[in-house]
Each structure stands twice: as structure tokens, then as C-alpha cells.
Amino acid sequence: MKNRVIKNFFIITIILTILISIIHIFFVPSESKALSGSYTQYVKSGISAFPESYQKQLAYLKYLHPNWEFKAYYTGIDWSELTSSEAENACRKNTIHKGNLLDPSALCICGYMGDSGYYCASAKTVNYYLDPRNFMGEAMVFQFLDLSNGSGVTRNVVANAVNGTYLTQYIDDIMSAANEVGISPLHIVATIFQEIGRTGNPRAISGTVPGYEGLYNFYNYGATDGAGAVERGLAKAREYGWTNPRFALTDGARKALANGYISAGQTTKYFYKFDVVGNEILTESKGQKTYSKSYFYGNQYMTNLRDPSSQAGTLYDIYAESGILDEKLTFTIPVYNNMPGKVAAPTSLTGGNLYYIDSLKKYGVEFRSSPGGASQGNVYKDTVVEMLENQGYWSRVKIRAATTYSNKVWNSVEKIGYVATEYLTKLGTEVPDYRNQVDMGNGAPSTGTVVGKADFKVEGQNMKMTPATTAKDVKAKYAGAVIKKADGTDISNTSDLIGTGATITIDGATYTVVKLGDINGDGDITPADYVKVVNKIMGTSNLDSIKTSAADINKDNDITPADYVKIVNQIMGYSSIEL
Helix, strand or coil: CHHHHHHHHHHHHHHHHHHHHHHHHHHHHHHHHHHHCEEEEEEEECHHHCCHHHHHHHHHHHHHCCCCEEEEEEEEEEHHHHHHHHHHCCCCCCEEECCCCCCHHHECCCCCECCCCEEEECHHHHHHHHCHHHHCCCCHHHHHECCCCCCCCCHHHHHHHHCCCHHHHHHHHHHHHHHHHCCCHHHHHHHHHHHHCCCCCCHHHCCCCCCCCCCCCCCCCCCCCCCCHHHHHHHHHHHHCCCCHHHHHHHHHHHHHHHCCHHHCCCCHHHHHCCCCCCCCCCHHHCCEEEEHHHCCCCCCCCECCHHHHHHHHHHHHHHHCCCCCCCCEEEEEEEECCCCCCCCCCCCCCCCEEEECCCCCCCEEEECCCCCCEEEEECCCCEEEEEEECCCEEEEEEEEEEEEECCEEEEEEEEEEEEHHHEEECCCCCCCCCCCCCCCCCCCCCCCCCCCCCEEEECCEEEECCCCEHHHHHHHCCCCEEECCCCCECCCCCCECCCCCEEEECCEEEEEEECCCCCCCCCCCHHHHHHHHHHHHCCCCCCHHHHHHHCCCCCCCCCHHHHHHHHHHHHCCCCCCC
16 A cells, blocks of 8 residues: 555656646746746726826826726836836937927937937936826827727817818818728827828828829828938838828828737827837736737837827817817826836926926927017927016026037027916926825726635734735725835725735834735736746746745645646636635
């Protein structure tokens, strides 16, 4: 009998070894990829689904427009990696219009010029435009509007949007293109206005450009920066056979807007500019999806850094003037890992009495030589100025403006002028807090109901908990608890899942969270966690003491295949992990 037991033991051991080897072959490489070459993404609905630093501004918008809905798009991208890819190591990828009033700190020291008047933006400027929290105003938030459908957008709405412009003759073509391609017709209108202008008769759709007669390109598709851009775009039009306006509008919308962007998950103007989504339209019902890094950062529709905010202003105008601003609109807003405090607009001013331009648009506030006097140009939204004197309707302000470039330095000049006081807001001013007056949403995780029940207990300096435990559960028992993610983000007043490595402070005592099964600390139990267990068992990676405790599901002080099985069962819904 004893020999049979020993024999069975060895057979089981061999089977487990083979199983682990197979798992190692199929899953470990993907974990290595997840650490350095892929991102796991998911979507959550409701204001409470966002980090606290987003919520006050979104609640204010919800107070103004109760039918608006907000979705948090968790990108899985670390802020430092994002800024490295889009700003620090991406010279010539993002440009900004210099004009005659742009602060020199907004420009890159490389001095590179793309299209006429557009120069490479500084890393600080790119980071500012990357941070969604800087664009939560009533108009600027439209760069996050979901453009994958045109609900409520009638022909009359489009007619109002293009009234008095060259697009008036193409209203029916635009409606047909939107219907055939499956996108919002206002998306088409806003893109065309941004790409080839709103006034005059653009050469790109005149059909008369020498050498390119009878060709039309409404979207500047293929018209890369620099001299000859229109001709390059029309060469692309020839390649695709865009020899009449309707086909150019429809096929161009399909290639430039839908196939290349909307179908790839880039459903907002922000996502058109910053390629931080996977390769599909991600919804809550799809749960978490992991995408190779190869899908990111390259599919960028434009180099103009201000394009999303510019088109946001256009979209806002269209919706407001068409009387559909208060319809049910969905805004999908990205969230990044380890985000810093709100990123400030770059400025070379150091005075103590600083204000910023707080208009609805990216520009349009005139900088005048005297109260009501001659305009010296437009100052962009969020331009920082030093207040010298408030004279009632007008304010006397100082700005710094870039002039010439030499020896890797943008020279600048100090300018003093006047702007309308109504467009000035003191730096540091926050919107009113309406979080207790609006529907914040339930903030439930997109992966569906977590198997098992919420349960937690203090063990020494740690607080152990089950996978289903959220911040709301802890607050229900300890009303004064302060709950922070491992990166310091306060989630005390949310319904977020708590992750391993988070801290909970109760009556002055701080405990480190050990969520059983959550090895990577994101609060959820996913395949990424059991891969970490397999790697630990195989000896290819180590876990620190907190993660080891989270991986020891059966509490035998060892990480074994039995722990792996419990995590798999939790994910599959066969059984739940308990304390």
C-alpha cells in the first residue's frame, strides 16, 4: 500500500511538472511581454470610476449637462512611459503654431519647423496636452466625445453646422458618407474644417490643381507636413480614385476616419492625436484586453498638438448652435497609471500674480495694445499671463512671446497689453464641487461581478482581503479610513477594487493590503496574476513579501500549483478565494 501511495505521488508530481512546463511555454512569454511590450486595458462607466483627480471637474459637467455620460478608459500605460514615447523621445512628432504671442517655453529647443508656422513643441507642452484633466471644460471635453455613431445628428443639424461655408453643397454627400461608413456626420464636418479650413475654397477639393485636375481630398489624407502638402494629398487621391466629391468624401471617411482610426478603437479626437488604445473599440462587456505595444503610438492622424482642442471647440459650437448640447452624449476619457498632480501649462513667467486665459476655445481672446484698442493677435486658451492691473472690463497683463531661434534657444520679448477680464482666471482656481449633487455612477469594474464576497481582516501590519473587496466595503466598516493605491492615489471615496500594496490608515495605524490572488496589485484577479505564480514556481522570477502573501492562497507558507489552481478557479468562476 505504501509503495502504491509513493508511486501515485510521483505520478502526480510528474503530471504537475508537465502541466507547469506547458503553462510556462504558453504563458510566461506573454508575461514578459506584459512587463515590457504590452498593455492591459479596460473601460469603466460613471464618474466614480475615475481617479479622484478627475471627479470634481466631471461632476461639474454632469451638473451642467445631466444627460452626459463619462467612461474611464484605463490604458494600462504608465505616465512616464507615455511621456517618454510622446514627448521626450519624439521630436518632430508634435508641433504647435508659433504665431507672435506664444510663450518660448512651449517650443522645443530643436527649432524644427513642420508646416509653415508650426514648430516642434517642447516636452512640457506635449505633457500638458497629454493630460486629459487639463481639458475638462465645457467645450474642450469634446475632444473625448465618442465619434463612433451619430445619434441625434439630423440633416438639419449638419446644415446648420456648415451654413455659409463651401461644405453647404455637400450636405447630402456628408450624410451619405456617415451612414455608409458608420460614424457621426459631425465628425466628418469637424475633421474637414480642421484639415482644409472653414473659409474660402480650399485647393484640395477644387479639382483644378495643375497636374491633379479632377481629384479631391477632403481630409488631407496623405498630405504630410511641409511644402507641397496639397499635392502629396492629391497624389494619394489619385491612388484611391477620388475623382468625384461624393466618392472622395465616402471613401476618404472610410480610410482616414473609420478603418484607420474608429475601427482601431481611436473613437475620439484625443485618440486620433495620441494613439494610446489597442486595436479595437473596447467596451465594458469585453472586459480586460491585453494588446502588444506595437499597436501604440504610431497611428497618429496629425502632428498639430492643438488639433484635438481645436476640433473640440468646433464640435462644441456645432452641438450648441444646433440645440443638441444637452442630448445624451458619451465621452471616453483616458486614465494612465501613476499620473502626477495635474500638469500645468508651460510658462516662462515667474511672477506671483499669475492668471490664465480661460476661454471656451483654444484661441480667440485678443491681446490688445490698449483697452478696446488694436489687436496684437490672439492668445491661446490656458496661456499664462501676469496680471498687472485689473481695470474692470479690461485687464492690463504681461506675457512673454517667442521671437527668433538661434543656438538651440528661442529668444523672446516681453509684451504688455490688454485682454478682457472675463477670460482671466487665477491660477489654482477650481470648479465648484457638485459630487454630492449628481449621479456619480457605480464605478463597477468592467470585468463583471467579482466572484465571491467582500471580506477582510487585520493580520499584524497587513490587511488581508478577498478579491471582491472594494474601498466602499472598507469604508462601510471604518468610516474614517483613508485608502490609497500603491502609487498614492486616494480612493477612499470610490467603489474601486483595492489592490495588493495599497495602504489603509485607520485611527492613525497604517496597514498594507494583501489581496489574495492579486499579485500584480491592480485590484482584480486576471491571468496576469497566475502567470506570476507560475514564474515563481518555475524560479524564473521572485516576488516580494507582500506579493508572496497575496500568492499564497491556501496559506501553507509556500507557493505551489495548488495556489495557481485557486486563482484559475477564481477567474473562471468555479470557486471563490476566501480568507
